[in-house]
Amino acid sequence: MNPINCRGNGTPCTLGNLLWIVFFAAVLSAGCSSGTMMESAPAMSSMATMSRTAPSPDPRVGLGAGLFDAEEAIWNLDKLSTTPPAPDFVGVTNSDLAFKGNYVFQGNYNGVMIWDISNPAKPVLVKDYLCPASQSDVSVYGNLMFVSGEGTSGRLDCGTQGVSEQVSQDRLRGIRIFDITDVREPKYVHNVQTCRGSHTHSVLKDPDVDDKIWIYVSGSAGVRPEEELPGCSGLAPSEDPNSALFRIEVIEVPLNAPETARIVSSPRIFEDLVAPPEHGASPADLREIQEAKARGEFVVELFGQERILPRQFVAQFLASFMESRGGGEATAADSAAFREALPGLVAARFGAQNRPANDGPAPGPTQCHDITLYPEVGLAGGACGGYGLLLDISDPANPWRMDAAADSNFSYWHSATFSNDGSKVLFTDEWGGGGQPKCREDDPMEWGANAHFTIENGKLNFKSYWKLPAPQTSLENCVAHNGSMIPVPGREIFVQAWYQGGISVYDWTDISNPTEIAFHDRGPSDANTMGPGGSWSVYWYNGLIVSSEIARGLDIFELKPSGFLTENEIAASKTVKLDYLNAQGQPKYYWPTTFVLAHAYLDQLERAGGLSSSRVASVRASLKQAEGQSGATRRSTLTNLANDLDGSTDAKVKALVQTVRDLSAS
Amino acid sequence: MTHRLFFLCLVLLTSACASSAPSSETESMSDMERLFWQRQQEAMSRYTQAEVDFMTGMIGHHAQALIMADLAVANEASSPIRILTSRIINAQNDEIATMQKWLKDRGEPVPEVHIDGLQLMIHMPGEAMGGDGQGHSHMMAGMLTQAQLEELAAAKGPDFDRLFLTYMIQHHKGAVTMVDDMFSTDGAGNDEAAFKLASDIQADQSTEIARMELMLESMTGSGN
Structure with a gap:
């Protein structure tokens, strides 16, 4: 394996590349000598010395192919381990991840692998549970594990032979429920069959009671025949009110009796969606229209947009207009009147420009791909066909739609993630379904994007x-x-899987200017043809960045300090501890009061120039001083510091002041 | 420090790494790679004729969508229609490649697509050009007749927009029907790659049908 790639065969690397290589070599040597994760570097004095530029040329371009020996490029991350799948799962698609304690639950089209990641440099396989189903989207809650089955070959008895009949009582499409009280021996306790199977699902803790949870099931495949599962209908709702289309399924799971889990409602959250807005004309189109106007061409508003009326239409309209005025050659007066009459003529020819309000429900999406539940803010984001939905989930069995966004650049809304405070949301577009190469040089940056x-x-x-x-x-x-979101306090940082595009970490705190801050990528899994591989999903979990690699297995990374992210910010993110994680049930992050939290805010103020460098230095010194003190002396140092900083309107300074006050009170 | 020295450091470091790895690990990796491709190969043996027919037919079906979408610029389509056609061209070209690869991987005959203006020729290996290959593609659900294609090619501007949407909705609905037909055949869809591709086509095209119906509605209003 050669992890270094300088672009341009035979051309010397740039200085930037070389620095990067040295950096990487240092990581390599650390990895080689110890075989464990890198210890933090000594406290750094200033982030000014750390690079805030991305490597150029991008080392992800031109990586050599290989299944287990592809070239790799990495930036601002340490790779702690890559662990190949269990033998029964090699060569079969790895899918989504869930987490509980020190365990990672990795879905695979052949079942579920459970890893102990107490030592992230050497994950240990605890259980390989063979029970084929696609996509084996997996979640955990308490002592239960839930696995999605959508494909037609999944069997109730977990057999590997598939189901060959179109109608069969052996088929499982829906949710499998396992008891994982002993993770070494999961027990298959129940399943809930659904009409469209379960592509993904989301687990929602009941806001009021502790003894039950809710599962929202999203199924995007075809509807099963009624003979296989009674009550399933693939007809349009206008033909059959019980249609399995245009709805999600909500399953209630009593935690003490999971064997009684059942579908309790099928909310139709898609009804009455309005037309998706189209993006306006491109700058080139607008320029063209301005130029046409200047030339005296006829520009009309049609379908909500200005457009140049093609010449043959001008000729047709003018002819009929002149006919209505008694024929003959058009005079200047005729021409002016024609200009005025044109919008009316266009409307008559091409129909009304606005859709009447009483037009009845428009056709909407028939399913969601994924629903992200964020119970602590009472919201869910549904990525549903051509729409991104904002749902109110304060009544878990009856979610209702607050808003729907559509976008002509989005093909297939895939999933949603909220900012920690719930004031922002990002949606992803899985254009092409994930099996297609949509990140080529000439694929538009707005398509297949967030x-x-x-x-x-x-x-x-x-x-x-x-x-x-x-x-x-x-x-x-x-x-x-x-x-998923990485809990860096005061910032919105997202780590994301891009299949064979690798994983990428970017900052969207400034929502209009997202910036990449770290990445890892491998070359193609096959040099000659599109082979299987890439990151299916990657999530932050208790300081680790864990990726499910479709072919290569389980990758574990850690963030590395850089000009974009300081050691203190990383340390502050690690103070957030989760007991479990299902990414589709987004947890709210809380930061305990620590000195490193104050240092993280201070580093952010330094980066943004929110405080002068001398001020930053003095605040940093005061914090260091207080850390070395105790009791009343510490309280006094901190109170003085807080008083000194108080009065600023800068939100970041306020966050720092609050943290310092909390420290003095603790 | 010179570049050479940098590289020397690097080479030393990487070689140290390589030599510390036991050779048995390297062997087990190559065993695993063999097992990996063997599994992939096994997975490719579980397909049915219904899936082969689906892939073969859908290649021709997609190819006609390319002919339709390719008309947009020359026929003065509006900006939303041009965005839509660009995406259709991009998506369906890639899916054609995926379906051809699916057939090739399984040793099945791979149809080749030849487009000449409005003429679509699907050439099956071993067959003469034209003839059967050409007739074959016209039997599929939702496909336009040659007369409809010519009508579309003759329409300009707003007329083109409206006709394009009308015909592409018809065309996409045909693709969804083809997916449904495949899934209603015993044994079909057990091949994971076929299941995924067919499900993706169904989801993407249903989404696009809904979008196009709304675009069409906003053009014509409810009265027409």
């Missing part, structure tokens, strides 16, 4: 797109996929 929205008064407001900036080859399936 879209960022603010949430204001229950409405979604579009702000920006973001897509993996490194072009990938046509041998690499690549599009926006699963990720």
